[in-house]
Amino acid sequence: xxxxxxxxxxxxxxxGATVAFNCTYSNSASQSFFWYRQDCRKEPKLLxxxxxxxxxxxxxxxxxxxxxQYISLLIRDSKLSDSATYLCVVLRGMDxxxxxxxxxxxxLLVRP
Amino acid sequence: xxxxxxxxxxxxTKRGQNVTFRCDPIxxxxxxxxxxxxxxxxxxxxxxxxNEAQLEKSRLLSDRFxxxxxxxxxxxxxxxxxxxxxxxxxxxxxxxxxxxxxVTLHFGNGTRLTVT
Numbered sequence: 001x002x003x004x005x006x007x008x009x010x011x012x013x014x015x016g017a018t019v020a021f022n023c024t025y026s027n028s029a030s031q032s033f034f035w036y037r038q039d040c041r042k043e044p045k046l047l048x049x050x051x052x053x054x055x056x057x058x059x060x061x062x063x064x065x066x067x068x069q070y071i072s073l074l075i076r077d078s079k080l081s082d083s084a085t086y087l088c089v090v091l092r093g094m095d096x097x098x099x100x101x102x103x104x105x106x107x108l109l110v111r112p
Numbered sequence: 113x114x115x116x117x118x119x120x121x122x123x124x125t126k127r128g129q130n131v132t133f134r135c136d137p138i139x140x141x142x143x144x145x146x147x148x149x150x151x152x153x154x155x156x157x158x159x160x161x162x163n164e165a166q167l168e169k170s171r172l173l174s175d176r177f178x179x180x181x182x183x184x185x186x187x188x189x190x191x192x193x194x195x196x197x198x199x200x201x202x203x204x205x206x207x208x209x210x211x212x213x214x215v216t217l218h219f220g221n222g223t224r225l226t227v228t
Contacts, residue, residue: 008152032215043203043219044155087154091215097167098210099145100217102154 003027004103006088012109017078021106023071023088030101032091033064035073038105039084047073047086078110114138116220118204124226125194132190133223137206144187145217146179147203148172155203161187194227201225 006023013019025033033050048055050062050071061074071088088103117136125131137144142163147155158177159169163184173179176194181187191198201224205217 004154034215043221044217045219046216098215099157099160099168100215101157102147104152104154 001026002104003101004088004090006103006106008104008106010107010109012111013078014111015078015080017110018074018076019078019108020075021073021086021088021108023073023103023106025069025071025088025090025101027090027092027101028069030069030090030092031098033062033071034089034091034100035060035062035071036087036089036102037084038087044087044102075108078108080110080112083108083110116204116206116218118202118220118223120223121221122224122226124228127194127196127227129194130190130192131194131225132188133202133204133225135187135189135204135220137186137204138218139185141206141208141218142184143207143209144181145205145207146187146189147205149201149203149222150199158189191225194225196227199225199227 004025035047036044037047038044048057050064054063059076063072085105085107087105090101119134145160146158149155157170159179161181176192179189201222203222205219207217
């Protein structure tokens with residue numbers, strides 16, 4: 001079983017739709033959580049951090065449920081430019097040794 | 113451009129040959145990471161450095177793989193006796209010291225390796 005699991009999709013939605021992605025992680029020692037975005041043939045880039053109380057950045061809302069070890073990303077009013085792969089990422093480590101563990105990603109296609 | 117740079121962008125090699133990739137991180141970043149990504153998968157952690165010290169290596173990193181960061185600046189990743197299964201995108205990323213709370217990884221464009 002992978003440490004970070006995501007539905008690979010693709011999610012194919014019309015412009016303006018609301019879409020939600022889910023992610024589960026297996027290591028309860030995971031300390032911080034993020035969503036990264038990766039465009040086709042490009043490098044991953046940080047989209048947003050995920051805080052315990054939930055957080056919003058414009059059309060994007062992230063939620064964390066530590067008890068269920070579950071993270072979500074909600075995108076409202078989808079734009080064509082939102083088409084990309086969304087990577088769920090957890091930070092874990094101890095002492096000075098930390099690393100980010102990536103899920104396989106969920107692909108989103110927004111159609112006109 | 114002060115981002116992370118990787119060289120070469122593409123490398124095609126024959127099975128059994130050795131290859132070396134270079135990564136130049138953002139200059140003020142003391143943490144440097146190597147990841148490998150194959151089609152349809154997320155980046156898989158290979159190894160990381162804090163300054164010149166290699167602090168962790170993944171079990172994915174067989175004896176054929178070696179990474180260095182001799183002066184705590186640029187890093188090299190060498191693969192000896194390449195195999196077709198080594199074909200992937202090799203991504204380098206850097207970050208600042210996380211004590212300030214910013215754990216953002218800044219990735220380079222990657223080196224795409226094809227082993228024929």
